[in-house]
Amino acid sequence: MPIVLERQTLIPHLIKVTSPTTEVTVQELTNTIKHWEADLLNLDMAKIIDTVGKANLGGGFTTAITLTLSADWQIQFWDGVGVGIVSGGNVIGGYGDKPIKPTGGNDTIKLLQTVGGVIVAVGSGVTEQDKLDIADKILDEALSEHLIEGSIGDMIKKGATTDFTVAEIADSIWKENITPHSDFNAAEEVLAAIYEKVKDAQFSSEEIKPKAKFKV
Secondary structure, eight states: OOOEEEEOSSOOEEEOOOTTTTTEEEHHHHHHHHHHHHSSGGGSSSEEEEOOOOEEEEETTTOOEEEOOOTTTTEEEEEOOOOEEEESSSEEGGEEEEEEOOOOOSOEEEEOOOSSSSOOOSSSSOOHHHHHHHHHHHSSGGGGGGOTTHHHHHHHHHHHHHHHHOOHHHHHHSSSSSSSSSOOHHHHHHHHHHHHTTTHHHHHHGGGSOOOOOOO
């Protein structure tokens, strides 16, 4: 276990973060401490922590956790940790109002407190309306600002200024290879299906042999 609770003859009792762990979250501390408190062997001990937070703000967001440590306890990282970190909420209280006990070595312990913060439970936080707004913004953007050679804006611009006749466009469509196009119910897909059904058929008359040649 990366977190171990140890009774001491003299207070403070210690919540030890053991080697090789260098970072723990407030949620991990909370889970471990409450599990330890619930053990029948530890029912004689006074309450170690109080926690508040995780209020549902909607949209997958909750408020940060604040853990208040009993005056009889402190958190201590292992000697040699280098830099130890407590993250993901707030830790206050503890022995002498100091929740962290020095390791006894040349180590730095960082308590990353969260002020007025929220925790994102799941997802990106982008709403359906955000997606619509982003799409509208893209579609309303001026093409003149996005004309890097080979970009979509460049291709659209070139397409918009190229003079093709209706006959040239129609001819290009009919000569296009059917195989790469697979949109459901597309005309080219229907033609491909017809071709698959007739390509192996045996015709007895030259007059009814198919005149068109499909590319596959």
